[in-house]
Amino acid sequence: MEIIKCWEENGELIKEPFKRHIKLFYGPDKRNIPELNFTQAIIYPGSGTDYHLHDRPELIYVVHGKGVAICEGEEYPIETDCVFWVPTGMMHQVKNTGDETLKLATIFIPGYTREEHIGRIRKAAEDAQQ
DSSP, X not given: OOOOOGGGSOOEEEOTTSOEEEEEEEBTTBSSOTTOEEEEEEEOTTXXXXXXXXXXXXXXXXXXXXXXXXXXXXXXXXXXXXEEEEOTTOOEEEEEOXXXXXXXXXXXXXXXXXXXXXXXXXXXXXXXXO
């Protein structure tokens, strides 16, 4: 067994307009866990994810902060200690509407490789800058 000190893990800073810091703790090419991805996303005030979908479900737990989850065009307020399930193929987005960072823990089953997961997010931010 390995205990991960999340604050010691390196992550990737995603550029505007979807500015957030993502850390991948477990996945097929991170600690050899093919069954799932476990990540942390820190979304900065006024920022959010792009409006997107996945080819597998996603579980999102709000560790800290507040914001709004947009799923298939409907808005749902979220805050610390909320959890929600995003089924395969559902368009969704998370926005930080608070004054502090919004920290999320996410799980995908089965897991994406680092490049499949973070590469998609990086590309969405680059495409939006053009």
